[in-house]
Amino acid sequence: MTVEGVPSSADDEQCSPSTAAELLLRAAHNHPDNGVGYLGDDPEAAPQTMRYPHLLAEATRLLHALRGRGARPGRAVALLLEQPRDFLPALWACLLGGLTACPLTPLREDPQRWAAQLRNVAALLDDPLVLTTPELRAHMPTGARLDVVDLTELTTGDTQQLSVDVVARPEDVALLVLTSGSTGTAKAVQLTHANLVASMRAKAEAHRAGPDDITFNWVSYDHVAAVLEGHLLPVATSATQLHIAPQSVLTDPVVFLRALSAHRVTATFTPNFLLGLINARLGASPLADALDLSHVHRIISGGEANPVATGVRFLELLAQHGLPRTALWPAFGMTETCAGSLYNREFPDADADGEFAAVGRPVTGLEVHIADPATGAAPSAGTPGEVWLRGPMVTTGYYRDAAATAAALTPEGWLRTGDLGVLNGDRLTLVGRSKDSIIVNGVNYYSHDLESVLVEVEGVARSFVAAFPVRPPDCDTEQLAVLFASTVLDEELPHVVARVRDRVVLHWGFRPAVVLPLPRSEFPKTSLGKVQRGVLRARWEAGSYTERAHEVAALVADTVGGHTDPQGPTETALAEIYAELFGLSAISATTGFFDLGGTSLDVLRLARTVRARLGVELPVLDVLRAPSVRELARLIGAPATADRAYDPVVTLQASGEGTPLFCVHPGVGEVLVFVNLAKHFARERPFHALRARGFNPGEKPFGSFTEMTRSYVAAIRRVQPHGPYALAGYSFGAAVAFEIAKVLEADGERVAFLGSFNLPPHIKYRMDELDFVETAVNLAMFLGLVDVDEAGRLPGRLRSLPKNEQIATLLNLAPPGRLAQLNLDLPRLTAWADLAHGLTSLGRTYYPTGQVRAMTVFCADPLRGTRHDWVQKELRRWDEHTREPVQYVDVLGEHYSMIGPRHVHAFAALLRAELARAFSETALDPGAT
Structure with missing residues (x-):
């Protein structure tokens, strides 16, 4: 079945532009008092405003500066800019000058993933110019060969003499939007100026939008809806638009409502998950103050399915604040269709009998075809099929990826969306997806990406993993189900379930709703050995695995009481x-x-x-x-x-019958670094960490290495009076663990396992290099406030500053939100740096003597130099201090990442194997397997 949006009879001024650049020119000329407002921390305060003529002038200035930097029409410019006031003028400089803009988001919390993103961008975009800020440039990971320029370098002469020189053509690629959600190699959707103009004209008609609108956007600019629905559309209609940082709304969903009320917003966009958050917040705690939402004409909700119950509840809760019953418009669009392209203006009345809202009718010029995915033929009326779309707003393909383009676009120009739907007249309802992705909180995550990671988890059978979306009853967003075959007995399954769950959290940032081990025989495969996720999902939804899920839940419950x-x-x-x-x-x-x-x-x-x-x-x-x-x-x-009262021992996990493992803190004194590692030993052996003295008010830091060692020995023996003992130390802690082992062995106890996490015995030379500034910078790097490259440059910059300014500079360089996560401020970070400096000072007087029975050294990449030299010239000096041969074990990662989220699973498996080997000589360790 095929339908097309109703043609418009209007031949107004929106028909005239042929490039996106002309949309801004028209807005600046026709409505010079309208423009862009930037909201700060207070969503109800007056915004900082840049009117359209000023936006045009700033974009023109940037374009001339970019040309001076060598940017010519057709060149890709990656926009690594977080703030609207930086991003929007840069975007328009590209659109005016025939440059191709590619929005990027910095992955501050995951430098390795960020580095992979930048390498992919460098290869895909063929020598792009990367435009960023000085602060982001300082944080960028190295490794990708990129031409980077920051905004402060883009200066021009007399800006009054700059002319607007539009060279873009309708067929030019205006935007490249990277596909989201997967940490694998992304594709780049190419959108031409003609695509954008056609889309804006159709959206404006569907929305009945005009210059009197006030729009509001909180979504980040790597999401196509933010760029097109949140910014380009109000430019096309000459409307006033407001923007706020995403974190403001995600931290407190009510900020969304307060901004709509305070600024008399008429139109906005949000994924459905925010509606669910608002419902939960207002249901638990109604608003104490009055809001006026009577002027809100449309809240476009797309990016994921819209449950009818969620939308109705949202409208009911906000009706008392004047929100019109017709204000919520479920919608559908893709990056490939310039975001929103179908809108449901009849919600909720037309959707009262459904679980999910229809996505509505297509905009003018967009054709919708329901097809058999294999043949392309239309099924009988009312029968679901794959949704195919065609029209002037649909992409011409994926940049420099002919295979992906051929897979997505038919020779006749139909875009295969991968979504399943049914048409009722010209009204589309989605009923599922044929493609292998999960949409959580409006973001696409790809099954194959997660599955490739989970097969590496200990206890998971390779090629027997399936990740797919589920939607439990009364849930506002899709959730993730992970089914896998295990390689362990049922009594060990809780361990593997926990590892799989934790790996998902560390990889994608959210918890799966379902983690279920199944027999291998339950995994249907194609003739080529590919797991058929669709079959597994159908079985799950049919309740085939309910009994097994109860069995596993009971096993897990038994382990936690x-x-x-x-x-x-x-x-x-x-x-x-x-x-x-x-x-x-x-x-x-x-x-x-x-x-x-x-x-x-x-x-x-x-x-x-x-x-x-x-x-x-x-x-x-x-x-x-x-x-x-x-x-x-x-x-x-x-x-x-x-x-x-001070007690060095912090128990990170207490379950298990094996001999407890005691791990000594690194040079920063804290033990949070061991939390994720300890989880891998749940129900196997207790995992204790030793924390330095001096963190709590009134605690006096250790005065000598000997005092620290004796304190730790006494604390360990209070927990475990007699051996055999298992000890380890991370970095600085390895030297302390060695001294603890010497004391215990001198007392006649057996130390069955002693581990060094990448530290040689002679630390004095490294400690001598670390003055207060170096120590503070290393602490900042350990806490994720600065990256490795920045840490190498900072000491020289900081030494001339007073101590408070040194620490304040480190705080100022921290990624947004990181200080709140760590609950850090100037006094706290200063105190922590003082404590770490004290430990460093103890290390300056340390010289290793004597021997222990045996040792295992885990070898990672060093802070500088090659791993080979590090192992041969430094780590192997442990041979002088053991009576039996040292076991040297290569591990993944660098010194500061070896037990971090990316590598902790592999490290835990190696540590477990070494513990088992070390204890194989004795039958006293029930946890040795």
Whole structure:
């Protein structure tokens, strides 16, 4: 079945532009008082405004400067710019000058993934110019050969004499938009000026948009809806537009509503998941102050399916604030169709009988065809098929990727969307997807990307993994199901389930709703051995695996104990916070934070949420010492001086029958670095970390290496009075672990395992290099405030500054949100740097003597030089200090990333194997396998 949007009879001024550049020229000429407003931290405050003539002037200035930098028509310019006031003028400089803009988002929290992104961009775009800010340029990882320029370098002479010189043509590629969601190699959707103009004309007609509109955007510019729906459309209609940083809305969804009310917004866009967040927030805590949403004409909601119940609840909750019942428009669009291209203006009345809202009718010029994916033929009326789209707003293909273009576009120009739908007249309803992706919170994630990572998890059978979307009842967004075959017995399955869940969290940033081990016989495969995800998904939805899911849930429940209801207001509040963090409906008061799958990042999120909800400063150590709701509530309610005596031992996980493992902190003194590693030993052996003295108020740091060693030995023996012992140390901690082992062996105890995580015995020479500035910079690098390359440049820059300014500079360089995650400010970071400097000073007086029985050294890339030289000239000097041959084990990553999120799974497997080998000589370790 095929339909086409109703042609417009209007022949107005929107028909005249042929390039996107002309849209801005027209807006600046016809409506010079309208423009772009930038909202700050207070969403209700007056915005900083750049009117359209000023935006045109700034874009023209940048274009002349880019030309002076060698940018010629047709060259790709990657826009690595986070703030609207930087991004939008740069975008228009490209559109005016016939340059091809490619928006990028910095992946600050994952430097390795960011480096891979930049290498891909360099290869795909063929020598692009990367336009960024000085701050982002300083944080960019090295490795990709890119021509980078920052905005401060783009200067021109007399800006009053610059003329607007539009050289773009309709057929020129205006935008390259990288496909989102996968950490694999992205494709680039190419959108021409003709695509953009056709789309804007059709959108404006569908929205009935005009210059009196006030629009609001909070979505980041790597999302096509932000660039086109949130910015280019109001330019095309000469409307006033407002923009705010995404984090402002994601941190507090009510900010979205406050901005709509305060600025009398008439139109906005948001994925459905935000509606669900707002519903949950208002359902739990109605707004105390009045909002006026009566002027909101349309809230376009696309990017993922829209459950009818979510939309209706949203409209009901906000009706008392004047939101019209017709204001919510479910929609559909893709990057390949210039974002929104079908709109449902009849919601909710026309969708009352459905679970999901229809996506509506196509815009003018867009054809919709329901096809059999194999033949292209139309099925009988009312029968679902693959949605194919064709029209002037549809992409011409993927940049420099003929294979992907041929797979997506038929010879007749139809775009295969991969979505399944059914037409009722000209009204489209989606009923599923044929392509292998999951949409969570409006972002596409690709099944193959995750599956390639999960097959490396210990206990998962290779080629027997399937990741696909599910939508549990009453859920506002799709969720992830992971089915896999295991290589272990049922009693070991909880370990593997936890590893799979944690790997998803660390790789994609959210928890799967379903993690289910199945027999290999349950995995249907094609003749080529490919797992048929669609069959597994159909079986799951039909309830075929319900019994197995209950069996696995019971196994997992047995490992964390039964359910205990929270008691009292603090326990109840903490249980609600835990439930939100882990996406669960109920939390037992006695279940441990890490048993639920908590990661080191979750610890920081918990501390931040507790501070916001309960007004309590929650030290990271408190979560580590008291991980259950009940324990943490008791600690929060205790007097400030109670139960706070210094104890070096922090138990990161207590379950398991194996000999406990004690790991000594690195040179920064903190133990949060071990959290993700400890999770891999749950129900195998307890994992304890040793934390330096001096973090808590009134604690005096250690005065000597010997005092530190004796304190740690005493603490270890309080937990485990006698051997055999298992010890390890990360970086600086390896020397301390060596000294602890010497003391224990001198006392007649057996140290069955001693590990060094990439540290040689002679640390004095390295410690001598580390003055306070070097130590503070290394601490900042350890905390993710600066990257490795920046850390190499900073000491020389900082040494001439007073101490407070040194630390303040490090804080100022931190990625947005990182300081809030870590609960860091100037006094806290200064105190931490002082403590780390004190430990460094102890290392300057340390010289290794004597021997221990045996040792394992885990070898990663060094801070500088080659791994070969590091191992042969430095790490192998441990041979002088053992009576038996040292075991040298190569591990993935660098010194600072070897047990980080990217490599912790591989490291844990190697550490487990070495523990098993070391304990194979004795039958005293039940955990040795």
